Amino acid sequence: MNDAVNVATRPAIAIDGERLWRSLMDLARIGATPLGGVRRITLTDLDREGRDRMVAWLKDAGLEVRVDPIGNIFGRRAGTDPGRPPVVAGSHIDTQPSGGKFDGAYGVLAGLEVVRTLNDRGIRTVAPVEVAVWTNEEGTRYTPVMMGSGAFAGVFTLEHVLGRTDLDGRSVGDELKRIGYAGTAPLGAPIGTYFEAHIEQGPILEDTGTTIGVVTGALGQRWYDVVVTGMNAHAGPTPMDLRKDALLAAAKLVGEVNRIARSESPHGRGTVGYLQVAPNSRNVVPGEVRFSVDFRHPNDDGLKAMERALRAACAEAGREYKVEVAAEEVVYFPPCQFDRECVAAVRAGAQAHGLSSREIVSGAGHDAVYVARVAPTAMIFVPCKDGVSHNEIEDAKPEHLAAGCNALLHAMLSRAGVAG
Numbered sequence: 001m002n003d004a005v006n007v008a009t010r011p012a013i014a015i016d017g018e019r020l021w022r023s024l025m026d027l028a029r030i031g032a033t034p035l036g037g038v039r040r041i042t043l044t045d046l047d048r049e050g051r052d053r054m055v056a057w058l059k060d061a062g063l064e065v066r067v068d069p070i071g072n073i074f075g076r077r078a079g080t081d082p083g084r085p086p087v088v089a090g091s092h093i094d095t096q097p098s099g100g101k102f103d104g105a106y107g108v109l110a111g112l113e114v115v116r117t118l119n120d121r122g123i124r125t126v127a128p129v130e131v132a133v134w135t136n137e138e139g140t141r142y143t144p145v146m147m148g149s150g151a152f153a154g155v156f157t158l159e160h161v162l163g164r165t166d167l168d169g170r171s172v173g174d175e176l177k178r179i180g181y182a183g184t185a186p187l188g189a190p191i192g193t194y195f196e197a198h199i200e201q202g203p204i205l206e207d208t209g210t211t212i213g214v215v216t217g218a219l220g221q222r223w224y225d226v227v228v229t230g231m232n233a234h235a236g237p238t239p240m241d242l243r244k245d246a247l248l249a250a251a252k253l254v255g256e257v258n259r260i261a262r263s264e265s266p267h268g269r270g271t272v273g274y275l276q277v278a279p280n281s282r283n284v285v286p287g288e289v290r291f292s293v294d295f296r297h298p299n300d301d302g303l304k305a306m307e308r309a310l311r312a313a314c315a316e317a318g319r320e321y322k323v324e325v326a327a328e329e330v331v332y333f334p335p336c337q338f339d340r341e342c343v344a345a346v347r348a349g350a351q352a353h354g355l356s357s358r359e360i361v362s363g364a365g366h367d368a369v370y371v372a373r374v375a376p377t378a379m380i381f382v383p384c385k386d387g388v389s390h391n392e393i394e395d396a397k398p399e400h401l402a403a404g405c406n407a408l409l410h411a412m413l414s415r416a417g418v419a420g
């Protein structure tokens with residue numbers, strides 16, 4: 001692409017890191033918590049306030065704003081070739097109940113800062129440039145997670161997601177109308193390229209002293225509900241040999257999940273995060289245990305191998321402890337490989353600004369994972385303090401956030417092309 005060469009050879013233009021930081025802090029005031037975090041749960045009044053602020057900023061930057069029926073917001077800066085699909089940067093502004101200032105907000109405001117920089121410099125792009133704000137990424141009030149981007153990409157039907165209800169029975173569709181974001185723009189308008197900048201939410205960049213994570217894809221996930229059925233029995237009269245102790249089998253399996261993940265090093269992950277014992281009484285041999293298994297791996301073969309190992313371990317624990325073990329798969333996210341050229345554009349963006357970078361695989365889901373199903377996509381990670389997120393103490397350095405935004409600007413320009 002000639003335009004890409006053009007961008008690569010001219011001196012790298014830089015975004016305004018202070019303006020980006022100020023916008024992050026401004027947005028973080030909406031739903032600010034006493035401990036320095038943010039609580040801005042999707043489709044609440046605070047979410048509306050955050051959305052209104054975003055829309056005002058997008059309009060101030062001269063963007064044409066539209067909202068689709070699931071409440072995704074897009075702000076478009078026209079290109080010289082209106083026939084080209086846009087180069088889009090975005091993320092989400094909803095948070096966990098005790099979330100931080102950067103998860104999601106950074107990707108949206110980095111996109112806005114790119115547009116503001118283009119405006120300052122009077123740079124016209126060939127393809128249009130857009131900023132996207134996806135609805136309900138966090139999934140804390142409404143499941144499924146990554147709802148807006150999933151509906152956009154056709155993973156969920158609009159009817160399905162609009163009908164989802166929260167614990168009080170209020171539906172997504174009704175709440176969107178109530179806060180004024182049930183839009184009418186067509187769902188799933190074509191995207192030429194999608195980039196998402198995000199804090200890493202893990203410790204690797206900080207540990208290795210690297211500024212930019214060039215994200216090559218995201219781990220696939222398979223989640224299971226496991227039920228171990230033994231028999232309740234009195235802790236005194238029942239001899240050890242004659243028990244059907246469900247917890248004993250479950251305890252062995254918790255260890256097996258860890259062993260299985262370690263055997264798929266370095267990217268395999270295995271977690272038991274939920275465990276419920278019945279009857280949960282100190283003098284009763286447990287008759288039933290339910291627990292969750294979360295497996296992650298960068299490729300499907302690895303995930304399948306982990307599943308086979310889990311099923312073998314369940315069968316063996318069942319025999320050993322004379323209990324029934326049933327494992328049911330409840331969630332499957334396929335592994336995601338981002339587009340090679342988009343990944344290369346991120347790497348080139350880091351190089352152009354003299355930033356250290358390394359390839360990294362996202363362990364978490366992101367809107368980009370769904371958008372990647374319908375458009376060439378890549379992500380940019382920047383370090384966050386101690387790798388902590390989904391926590392009010394979530395923190396990131398202004399210089400790292402600016403660096404990621406510079407890489408984003410460069411990558412977007414290389415894909416959109418500079419006119420003239």
Ligand SMILES: [Zn+2]
Nearest residue numbers: 103104137198
């Ligand atoms: Zn996020």
